[in-house]
Amino acid sequence: MTVHTVPAVSHLSTQSIDPADRVDYWEEYNRKALVGLTCSPYSEQGLLATQTNVPLGGLRLADIAGNEHVIERTPGTCRALPKDSVFATLLVTGQAVFFHGAGCLTLRAGDLVLYDTRRSYLFGFPCTMRQLLVDIPGEVFTERCAAGGVFAPMVFGRDSAAEGVLVSSLRSVLTDWAAGGGAGDPVSTEATVLDLVRSLAAPRLGERVAPLARPSQLAVAKDYADRQLSDPRLCAEHVAEAVGVSTRHLSRIFAPSGVSPSRYILEQRLVKAREQLADPQALHLTIADIAHRWGFASQAHFTRVFRDRFEQTPGEARPAPVRTRPPHRS
Template sequence: MTVPLLSHVSTRSVDPADRIDFWEEYNRQALVGLTCSSYSPDGLLATQSNFRLGGLRLAEITGNEHVIERNPRTCQELPKDSVFVSLLTHGQAVFFHEGGCLTVKAGDLVLYDTRRSYLFGFPSAMRQLLVDIPREVFAERCASGDVSAPLLFGRGSATGGAMVSAIKSLLADWATGRGNGDSVQTEATVLDLVRALTAPRLGDESALPAMSSRLAMAQDYIDRHLSDPRLSAERVAEAIGVSARHLSRVFQQSGVSPARHILDQRLAKAREQLADPSSRHLTVAEIAHRWGFPSQAHFTRVFRGRFGQTPGETRRLA
């Protein structure tokens, strides 16, 4: 898939004395007006890639310890009418706002209004995936309520955690070119998951994920638990908050059953590892165990049925 990259910059190629000004000017044009401070002796070392995701923008940001702020004056002089969805994938952060402070850890999602002041501080190396949702799009497709204070997601609810993880997987795949290539469908799924997360917190208790979003949640959960021999359709259904029967309906759009999808993914991962020279030290039995197969005999039988050759033959040919 060709990723629709809009721009990419790094402060490493900029004179250390000019890095802050460079970063602020780039963000003003590409994302949002802000001020930045860095307390590292190396100065600000940061990169940012901006992608088009349907009618949305996705930014992938990495950096060392630094602070960004959007204060009342900046909000007035550099207006921005969006809702940001920020998913911290590495590091930790604090998010100060007019009502208090949030502690953010890797895996958490923060949703906030760019018309309101905030300060985002990162005390160590960080990586962030950020979706810029225009306000009119958010009101129409996510929630009509006002985001008067930032919302933190990712803890306290298994289903909420599954939705946040699915969003992370979709965004990371898109940024790295591993996505399905359908920007309209990916945008719709991301917006639907954001709606299912935020609408109940903003007064709409009826919001539930659509079938496509349930499928994304289920596939993400399976990907993260492939090595667990206890992984089953029942466990997947429980993790995403549906019955096993409903999960079967969710998977109808993919053309395979949940159990078949689990088996196919395990076989694909095992085959990939068998062909990887760096995994030569692992026996076939160890690879089978690593990807959740109950025995080497069972693994060899289903592997040959799927690929027409044994695991050992696959390794020799590779």
């Protein structure tokens, strides 16, 4: 069988493929783009799945979604189609079970599982799912994440609040990269991804954990702030505490972005509020409701800073209500 080179950014959907050919098509694509595996769908519709592969520096990011199915990398497949990588797979939606040589792991949305592609595994999805998968070459992982590699699969995201912050930050970085189709700075984004993976994996593997690099600290700080925008108490001090640094050091972390932590929080609140004001589905909400939703202490303060930022009032940012015509009378 001829294996063709996969382009830098590639996409596949089984929707337009004859149902009888979907599994073969999916397996062949994965052999070329990601890893050799076998697939078994469990829906009467057959396999309905999409996959987009995007380069990320020396890594590769796969955005995969589908209905109920199981994928398996058997010992025979590992020998026939060898691949030396560590996969960091973040389950964005759905549930999953992960069988491996030493047992079974259960995953829920928001969990990250780390595993070695040289060892066999079975990944089962009992419902509609989406995952973001980072393909980290084995030599890159041992050099920049954990020298000892991954002996057994590990799940992250539940053990501690600090771990949850790191997983959430990784999700934010990967989601942005996938949404942009790989547009951005691949060198710094790759470094941030590897730094976050190292900070998660090294403690579990008994290795020394170096402090997060400044770009990774910025990613963690922004992600934490973005998730807390509705809390009116959110401030630079709270963000610094979440990242584990002083407020002064937090300012240094934000310096390359050109804004202070406080300005970043305000800017994100204003952007989110403007999006909601412009949404026709939100016309039932008052301006005060939206101001409160995005953490503003008062409508007056919200109106003032909104006008300063966008040169219009919150009311002017709203779409005109749709007027229904009265029935025609003959």
